[in-house]
Amino acid sequence: MTEIEFLNWVRGPGFQIAVVIFIAGIIIRFAEILLLGRKTNLAEAKGSEMSGGLRTIVTRSFPDRGTFQRSTFTIVAGYIFHIGLFVTIFLFAPHILMFKDVIGFSWPSLPTPVVDAVAVVTIIALLAVLAHRMSNTVLKFLTNTEDLLVWLVTILPLITGYIAFHRIGMTAPSLLAIHILSVELLLVILPFTKLMHAFTFVLSRWYNGAISGYRGVES
Amino acid sequence: MTNNKDKTLLDNSGVDKTGVDKTLGEVLRSQGVSRRSFLKFCAATASMMAMSPAMIPKIAHALESARRPSVIWLSFQECTGCTESLTRAHTATIESLIFDFISLDYHHTLQAAAGHAAEEAREAAMKENDGKYLLVVDGSIPMDNPGYSTIAGISNYDMLMETAKGAAAIIAVGTCATYGGIPHADPNPTGAVSVGDLIKDKPIINVPGCPPIPVVITGVLMHFLTFGTIPELDHIGRPKVFYGQSIHDRCYRRPFYDKGLFAETFDDEGAKKGWCLYKLGCKGPTTYNACATTKWNDGTSWPIEAGHPCLGCSEPDFWDGGGFYKSLSMPTENITQTAIYTVAGAAAAGVALGAMNKNKKSSAVAAHNKTTIDDLEK
Ligand code: SF4
Numbered sequence: 275m276t277e278i279e280f281l282n283w284v285r286g287p288g289f290q291i292a293v294v295i296f297i298a299g300i301i302i303r304f305a306e307i308l309l310l311g312r313k314t315n316l317a318e319a320k321g322s323e324m325s326g327g328l329r330t331i332v333t334r335s336f337p338d339r340g341t342f343q344r345s346t347f348t349i350v351a352g353y354i355f356h357i358g359l360f361v362t363i364f365l366f367a368p369h370i371l372m373f374k375d376v377i378g379f380s381w382p383s384l385p386t387p388v389v390d391a392v393a394v395v396t397i398i399a400l401l402a403v404l405a406h407r408m409s410n411t412v413l414k415f416l417t418n419t420e421d422l423l424v425w426l427v428t429i430l431p432l433i434t435g436y437i438a439f440h441r442i443g444m445t446a447p448s449l450l451a452i453h454i455l456s457v458e459l460l461l462v463i464l465p466f467t468k469l470m471h472a473f474t475f476v477l478s479r480w481y482n483g484a485i486s487g488y489r490g491v492e493s
Numbered sequence: 494m495t496n497n498k499d500k501t502l503l504d505n506s507g508v509d510k511t512g513v514d515k516t517l518g519e520v521l522r523s524q525g526v527s528r529r530s531f532l533k534f535c536a537a538t539a540s541m542m543a544m545s546p547a548m549i550p551k552i553a554h555a556l557e558s559a560r561r562p563s564v565i566w567l568s569f570q571e572c573t574g575c576t577e578s579l580t581r582a583h584t585a586t587i588e589s590l591i592f593d594f595i596s597l598d599y600h601h602t603l604q605a606a607a608g609h610a611a612e613e614a615r616e617a618a619m620k621e622n623d624g625k626y627l628l629v630v631d632g633s634i635p636m637d638n639p640g641y642s643t644i645a646g647i648s649n650y651d652m653l654m655e656t657a658k659g660a661a662a663i664i665a666v667g668t669c670a671t672y673g674g675i676p677h678a679d680p681n682p683t684g685a686v687s688v689g690d691l692i693k694d695k696p697i698i699n700v701p702g703c704p705p706i707p708v709v710i711t712g713v714l715m716h717f718l719t720f721g722t723i724p725e726l727d728h729i730g731r732p733k734v735f736y737g738q739s740i741h742d743r744c745y746r747r748p749f750y751d752k753g754l755f756a757e758t759f760d761d762e763g764a765k766k767g768w769c770l771y772k773l774g775c776k777g778p779t780t781y782n783a784c785a786t787t788k789w790n791d792g793t794s795w796p797i798e799a800g801h802p803c804l805g806c807s808e809p810d811f812w813d814g815g816g817f818y819k820s821l822s823m824p825t826e827n828i829t830q831t832a833i834y835t836v837a838g839a840a841a842a843g844v845a846l847g848a849m850n851k852n853k854k855s856s857a858v859a860a861h862n863k864t865t866i867d868d869l870e871k
């Protein structure tokens with residue numbers, strides 16, 4: 275297989291396979307969660323599930339003061355890499371072209387040098403998060419293989435993308451193909467690991483808020 | 494294009510053998526090329542091939558005393574674009590004189606003889622120069638059915654194998670000969686393969702392009718004439734001096750790419766300002782060729798300078814990249830359709846799995862034994 279054949283494969287059939295697994299995985303997992311249902315709560319409602327749930331979806335994006343003081347590093351680094359991922363994935367011009375091809379519409383991009391800088395910051399944040407996790411006894415104890423796997427598949431597209439953009443070390447078609455392949459790996463793995471929180475966070479936050487809302491307390 | 498040049502090429506086809514034993518220096522002088530312009534040409538060649546200026550006198554000497562090498566040019570499944578590129582390059586330059594200088598003993602398109610007479614010329618040249626002649630091939634070879642392309646009743650495969658046997662080296666010219674090219678494009682109806690797919694025991698120089706840049710073709714010939722060796726090749730057989738850098742890395746529009754300034758259509762403000770053509774499908778980032786530096790038509794311009802994205806013509810399978818106007822970051826298949834089908838299929842699967850899980854849950858609830866006081870007293 276020549277490197278152009280490799281590139282054509284990851285842009286074609288490879289991408290197709292990844293998208294099928296990604297979409298099917300997400301839908302099946304959502305269906306399973308939703309169809310399982312919840313036990314009827316026999317206690318008398320003291321407030322609204324809906325308002326508590328909706329409120330929590332938003333408020334959980336901001337740490338309360340106590341949590342922030344206890345886990346400053348985790349929260350700051352977490353914010354940085356989450357925003358960084360958003361910027362690099364959704365605001366880089368070539369990526370927007372890809373989205374446009376699939377979903378039919380587009381949005382403005384950020385200047386390339388900005389995205390480039392954000393990518394570097396994001397990579398550093400992800401490295402720092404891992405270093406922190408491995409140097410903290412408790413966090414290290416709690417770390418399992420899945421945690422390392424999801425870290426790896428998250429940072430790989432960033433690193434391969436950075437290298438492909440700056441064209442370091444290999445010929446360009448291979449660099450681009452490897453980058454796209456790393457994204458396909460992420461797509462395939464996402465629905466079946468805790469990376470699924472990218473979608474389920476809405477449900478779980480709503481659920482947390484709804485419990486409190488039902489009891490008439492603030493979550 | 495001068496008729497004069499056509500004539501010279503025809504003269505080399507075995508019909509008129511004037512000048513057969515002259516050295517290149519003699520041929521050039523007889524064509525009225527001054528020593529000064531010859532040295533200028535050698536200097537230009539040295540710089541194009543990334544050699545030190547100290548090499549110029551050596552190149553000049555080697556070329557001047559070079560004797561006409563015998564060249565057999567075979568054309569298989571091709572469109573003659575590669576030959577056109579070379580012969581219609583520009584007005585008579587030293588490159589074209591060098592091309593005239595080689596003893597083109599056989600070339601389907603350019604020779605006057607046809608049919609069996611032409612085949613005889615080929616066989617004679619092969620016999621006379623056994624082990625020394627240069628074989629140039631353009632076009633791919635059909636392997637599904639030899640009848641797809643034959644010359645004087647001989648299949649392309651047979652002719653290639655037979656002629657390659659006594660060749661000193663093979664130059665595959667154009668993307669068809671080097672990587673299968675357009676005939677090889679999906680679904681490859683003729684089972685087209687490249688020269689390199691079939692011949693493993695001879696040095697092969699790949700000079701891809703659709704067509705290749707004329708000075709690249711003559712540059713490779715020059716190298717062979719000057720040093721008698723083949724130039725350093727990259728991982729897919731291309732001379733590094735010409736294919737060592739990508740279009741994108743030498744593109745004068747690169748600063749716009751780096752800033753993220755793109756032409757969105759062929760006639761918008763960005764296009765007028767000369768911004769990067771990435772969004773219009775430019776394959777420059779993944780294409781290795783010399784267009785950005787040597788340019789086309791005697792250095793006049795080149796595709797991207799003319800406002801059109803690079804098609805990636807010097808790379809294998811450039812025809813199968815999802816379309817010339819699809820950006821490199823876009824998928825080559827119809828992902829929207831794939832996604833819609835997946836949503837439908839997965840929704841059904843999800844409901845079925847959900848029902849199964851619900852069943853499991855209720856049977857688990859039903860099977861659950863409540864602990865009674867009696868149990869605790871046991
Ligand atoms: S026009 Fe093509 S080759 Fe030139 S910078 Fe843009 S993408 Fe690269």
Ligand code: SF4
Nearest residue numbers: 782784803804805806
């Ligand atoms: S710009 Fe690209 S497509 Fe055009 S001739 Fe050069 S390599 Fe081929």
